[in-house]
Amino acid sequence: MNKSLLLFFIINLYFSFYTKAQDLQLQVTGNNEIETKIIDSVSYNKYHKDFSSIKAEVDSLKNKFLRIGYLNSFIQNINKENDSVFNATLYLKKKYNNLHIKYDENITPKSILKSITKNIDDGYFVIPIEATEETLSHINLKLSENGQPFNRIKLSNIIINKDNVEASLFVSEKQKTRTIDKIIVKGYERFPKSYLKYFFKIKTEDIFNLSAIKKKTLKFENLKFANQLKDPEVLFTEDSTTLYLYIDKIKSNSFDGFLGFGTNEETSKLEFNGYLNLSLLNNLNYGERLNIIYKSDENDQKTFNANINIPYLFGSPIGTEAELNIFKKDSTFSTVNQNIYINYQLNTKNKLSLGVNTTQSENLLSEQNSIASIKDYSKTLYSLRYEYIKIKSNNRLFPVKSLFDIEVGTGKREFERISENQTQVSFNTFNIFELNSKNSAYIRLNGFNLFSNTFLENELIRFGGINSIRGFEENSLTASLFGLINTEYRYTLSNSIYIHSIIDFSYFENKLINQKEKLYGFGLGFGILTKAGLLKFNYANGKSENQKFKLSNSQIHLSLSAVF
Template identity: 30%
Template sequence: MKLFLKIFFVLFCVFIQAQKKHYWLIDTETNVRKKVKDSVSAVKFLDSLSQNNYFFTQLKEVKVKGDSTEIFYDKGKNYNETYVDLSDSIVQKLKIQKDFFTKNLDSTKRSINKKYIDEGYSFSRIKSKYKGKKNGFPVIGLDINKNDKRVINGFVVKGYERVPKRFIKNLEKEFKGKTYDDKNLLAINKSFQGHPFVTLERQPQTLFTKDSTNIYLFMEKKKTNTFDGVIGFGNDKTDKFTLNGTMNVNFRNMFNGFEAINLYWQRNPDRGQTFDLEVDIPYLLKSNIGMNTKVNIYRQDSTFANVKFLPAFYYHLNNRNKIGFRGTLETSSVIDTLYTQGKDYNKRGIGIWYEMTEPTDIDLFLYKTKISAGYDFLTTTYTKGNIKANQNQFYFYGEHNYHLSGNHFINIKGEGRMMDSKMEFSTNELFRFGGWNSMRGFNENSLAADYFYYGSLEYRYLIGSQAFFDLFGQYGQLNNKSLGVKPKLYSVGLGFNFFIPIGLMSFQLSNGNEFGNPFKFNDIKIHWGILSRF
């Protein structure tokens, strides 16, 4: 009470000396001089001392010298060890003891205040009040000034503003109305980490008004077009050295709709060629429904050719998960009349699929986690004899980059496909796998099966953020009913991946074989590739 009477005395003195322009606060213990602009600022400073553990602050003297007013004070001892007496509102809210002793009053106040902030009271303030002494320590009453509770009311896009409107609506659907706190702010920021099309130039900013809380997103458009080229060296079935390769070009977000156009071409050592054209439009008519259309053409030298058309529609469950339906239209023609293992056929069917992608904050990796799975029901009509048969096809792919510690990572990957029918399958309708993106010790698409699976374990050591070494081992099995074989396969190898000015370059040595067969050094496959963004 004496402190406040003295403060009022200061105000009175200042009032009667209104023409005075300079105000100095002087600590009698340290002689530190602090200049303030007016009397109100002086009072606020002295009050702040009593709110920050200097409970016995005393006003010693006020001197007026011409146009200068000097205020001498003694802030006394800083009491951080105190008895605490909480207000009834805090006790009821936090369900804690009303009276207790603390060795760190600052920490206690921060802890209580954080609980209110986490509930959206962003401008809450703990008020301290001296209530006397107990056992030589002050007794401090703590109360809360909560102010208004804050929730997220909306988003404002700055910088790259031509993002799909549905994308922003999905953000609002996920976060609008939620409590404004650190947890949700981190979640908003994380939703942009590793996003394929946009990034944030800076952390999300907040504009508080009397009635609203808006999050400002300063977006930047990513370079998302990619060229992925791979050259492979190895031996074909006749042990003849051959050159093969893959070219994959992606045009993405060129029209600011998060759309993608993909062109893929591949030639394997056994003179087989693959061509894919894929178009993906994620937000049809500003909705969460997307469309994906794919055309696949495979030709095996002059033996046979397959053409497949896959139209699909899907729904965005959220930014990382989608589920959809697709149709299948496929036709195959045997070109070589001496090729008796193949049959002309047509396939029609429908299916369902699911895909989940979790982005990564490591530029050297494509993603942290990816899972995709699907099922198709097909009707196959074999031209010769007009024979019809139903087929079931299943597919699963999963990959995850697991951080061990420091620069050490483990990449785990698995894939499997199966087709089931009462009819015997012709060779030209079997699944084909092997090569750079599957069983890496084998030639591209050199393995054919009606059922296969493989698993891969790869150790990766990062060299900063620009390169990594890898060692891998793979195990797999295939089943080919038409040939009556189901060999067990393995593959081992090592590689080096690093950034150069034009993109991410990869170099890899691998060797794969069937268990029981001798290891052959001349079966080593060499792959060199580059992934460039533009």
């Protein structure tokens, strides 16, 4: 066999196999040109491997038109035009737009139907035919949410009239409404039950609604000491409903700060410098929190603060908070402040508190060295406080997204048998504005104002340092009024490292000495998530309004936050 004949044979064989392997083509037409255009406007698969696939596609196309209102449509035939082309004729007939459905209000409440259509009357409601499946699914879901999870629903007695379509809504016989009979926690069995009742608002005897329960458990992202392992599950028996929640206890204690210590050359006593912020959360499995802060700085100022918060006291929606603050200024004066609050958790983010604040301050100076503006005094204030906090528990670098905390207190201060009315307002708020996954802006507003006719030096507020205006020594500034803006532009290099700018501004007044001043702080910082915890480093330079920048005025603020 010569080469030309062999090549011809191979090419012929190739095209023969190609023709057999190619797809079959489907063409669907209507009874007339208008119907054909309507059919062409609906997408369908035109290429198939065998006749069974063609038949299934034609049936599927017919069902599409049934669902949108062509209830009398039918397939006349499927003809084979040639070896690869099949033609199907689909008669559409008349299109019906609306469906009139009869219903029993005792079984299907009108309140459910009002969320579907406005065209509703006693005994029937009207919907577009193409919305039939969606409507039945919605009704079934709503009945399930009302404690009827095993209802069956369908349309029966369908009648096609000349101009409209009628049907009856069939719902299986109404069952006993199911309620939550028992709640079982898996994983963290000692999870505080009060949180289920008041924080998540999931409790026994509630009407069973799985969709609502799943929505409520999303609130775990606002809880610092536990998270959800997986979605809730339910066990139905003939006469009971048991809800299973899968919860995991997570590490929530934290340590923040640094400590230094040495021996005082004059007194030969051991002295501590630096600060410690210890937070113990939910160690007794009540959701309780204990905060202890100790601070000692180069100005020979010492601060001790202890705060305990117990939510949902005795299984009630009411919680309590107590605080003790001791401040000592070298050998000049000491102040002891005690607060007690009764609070109510409005929801997962909002809390309202009523409190009593008592203060006792003592002048430690001798009569020869006494300062006129430092006096022994006592003060009692009654306060109202509101807190809003939004937590991002899955973000270890920035676990708190937003905070708003404001407190107003009014009462009397007494010294040297003189009683005077006073009011003080304090607020602290911040928010992280997320520009994208890498860039964000942090803005914080903080302020305090003491309204009084006279002022004492040992009742003025002290600020400055890493938690107020950066670039200044800790608690080196005193004021009767101050306002502060902290800003940071943050760039996240990875899930464990970020860098940021520091631009701070503060205005304060000290009415005791008629001082009014503006302060600025500028610098840079970074945060690194290490095995030990979150290490923060800030370098900032502080200056007053009429002061020039000096490198000698710079401050380095260093802190380490460890979770255990």
